[in-house]
Amino acid sequence: MKTLSLDESSLIEKSKAGDVESFEELIISHKKKIFNIAYRMLGNLEDANDVTQEALVKAYRGIKKFNEKSSFSTWLYTIVNNACIDFIRKNRKDNVVYLDREYETEESSYTLQINSGEETPEQAFEKKEVQRLVHKAINKLSDDHRRIIILKDIKQFSYKEISEIIDCSEGTVKSRLSRARKNLKTIIEENLKN
Amino acid sequence: MNCKDFDLYASAYIDNMISDEEKLDFENHINKCENCKVAFQNLKIIVKSTNNIEEVELPQNFSDELRQKLEAENTCKSENKFPNKIKILTGVVAGLLITVMSLSLLNNYLINQNMDKQMDIAKTERNNNIKENSEFKTESEELTQERKVAPKTMSIESFDENNEAELDNTTASEDKAKVQGEIPKENKIKIVNPVITSILVLGIGFFIYRFLRR
Numbered sequence: 088m089k090t091l092s093l094d095e096s097s098l099i100e101k102s103k104a105g106d107v108e109s110f111e112e113l114i115i116s117h118k119k120k121i122f123n124i125a126y127r128m129l130g131n132l133e134d135a136n137d138v139t140q141e142a143l144v145k146a147y148r149g150i151k152k153f154n155e156k157s158s159f160s161t162w163l164y165t166i167v168n169n170a171c172i173d174f175i176r177k178n179r180k181d182n183v184v185y186l187d188r189e190y191e192t193e194e195s196s197y198t199l200q201i202n203s204g205e206e207t208p209e210q211a212f213e214k215k216e217v218q219r220l221v222h223k224a225i226n227k228l229s230d231d232h233r234r235i236i237i238l239k240d241i242k243q244f245s246y247k248e249i250s251e252i253i254d255c256s257e258g259t260v261k262s263r264l265s266r267a268r269k270n271l272k273t274i275i276e277e278n279l280k281n
Numbered sequence: 282m283n284c285k286d287f288d289l290y291a292s293a294y295i296d297n298m299i300s301d302e303e304k305l306d307f308e309n310h311i312n313k314c315e316n317c318k319v320a321f322q323n324l325k326i327i328v329k330s331t332n333n334i335e336e337v338e339l340p341q342n343f344s345d346e347l348r349q350k351l352e353a354e355n356t357c358k359s360e361n362k363f364p365n366k367i368k369i370l371t372g373v374v375a376g377l378l379i380t381v382m383s384l385s386l387l388n389n390y391l392i393n394q395n396m397d398k399q400m401d402i403a404k405t406e407r408n409n410n411i412k413e414n415s416e417f418k419t420e421s422e423e424l425t426q427e428r429k430v431a432p433k434t435m436s437i438e439s440f441d442e443n444n445e446a447e448l449d450n451t452t453a454s455e456d457k458a459k460v461q462g463e464i465p466k467e468n469k470i471k472i473v474n475p476v477i478t479s480i481l482v483l484g485i486g487f488f489i490y491r492f493l494r495r
């Protein structure tokens with residue numbers, strides 16, 4: 088996410104001229120990441136595939152307008168973010184989030200290791216429990232909160248990069264992220280109590 | 282800080298997006314407040330777990346599917362799109378042709394106006410000769426009027442410039458010679474115009490052709 092490397096900028100030039108192979112090389116290190124962002128955002132593999140393909144075609148179509156002063160990857164992830172938002176708007180009439188079956192079965196086979204005599208809900212919990220619950224809890228977050236958790240905690244973008252991708256200030260990233268993490272924590276804690 | 286600020290401080294602390302002062306403030310509070318201490322430990326565990334979520338693999342045919350879509354994108358483009366440079370060039374040529382057209386029309390108009398005046402002057406002059414220069418003042422007024430028109434056309438008919446400049450100080454008889462000299466020029470305009478017009482027609486035709494093919 089720094090300035091353009093020489094390789095990257097020559098691949099961009101070739102892509103602008105319509106060279107498919109150069110474009111494929113340009114996105115080779117991003118496509119899995121993009122797919123995973125879409126997967127976490129949308130909750131299932133099929134939609135993630137559709138949206139990732141669509142976003143990459145859009146990027147290829149729009150690369151002529153890409154200004155090399157900005158970061159290619161930020162530009163690319165902005166397109167992906169918008170594609171996810173569009174897809175959610177079009178396809179999710181109710182606010183239900185669909186969980187993948189693999190996680191549903193995983194959850195049913197797993198038993199909580201929490202003591203029934205627990206008094207404080209703030210009791211520290213164990214990591215392995217949390218890891219299983221995180222998948223499920225992320226999908227229960229609002230779109231905005233889920234997005235920021237995906238970008239920061241799953242994909243490890245910086246505050247600055249996130250502010251560019253979702254087009255807001257770094258201050259907004261900071262406060263939204265703190266609220267998203269708080270909600271995530273609340274969801275997990277409630278799951279542990281039940 | 283107090284417990285209310287916990288969420289913002291804790292989250293920024295984990296990312297190291299906090300000032301040294303705030304950091305110290307937060308650490309002091311955590312050491313005193315058991316609730317926030319536990320909450321912070323839990324938050325750290327959650328963030329760490331989220332960091333460790335493993336990636337899913339791309340679908341097997343992902344790259345093939347993408348390749349097909351990108352290539353389809355290319356064929357769509359080449360069917361209805363000229364390279365940008367040619368497009369820009371076409372635009373420039375069309376713009377130039379339009380400029381030439383409007384200039385030549387304007388030029389024509391001014392020349393005609395000019396000619397009319399000169400004809401008038403010539404007539405007046407002939408009358409004057411008959412009247413033996415009795416109305417010399419009126420004529421010189423007309424001459425100055427003509428001078429006002431002349432500069433506009435000067436750059437285009439530079440070969441006339443001298444003639445017209447001379448007019449400034451001429452007597453009526455010199456002017457007569459000038460009017461005679463104008464007549465071949467009128468013919469010249471008629472010769473030039475079809476050329477410009479045909480270039481224009483070709484240019485506009487070319488432009489429309491490009492536009493339709495787009």
Ligand SMILES: [Zn+2]
Nearest residue numbers: 283284314317
């Ligand atoms: Zn506290």
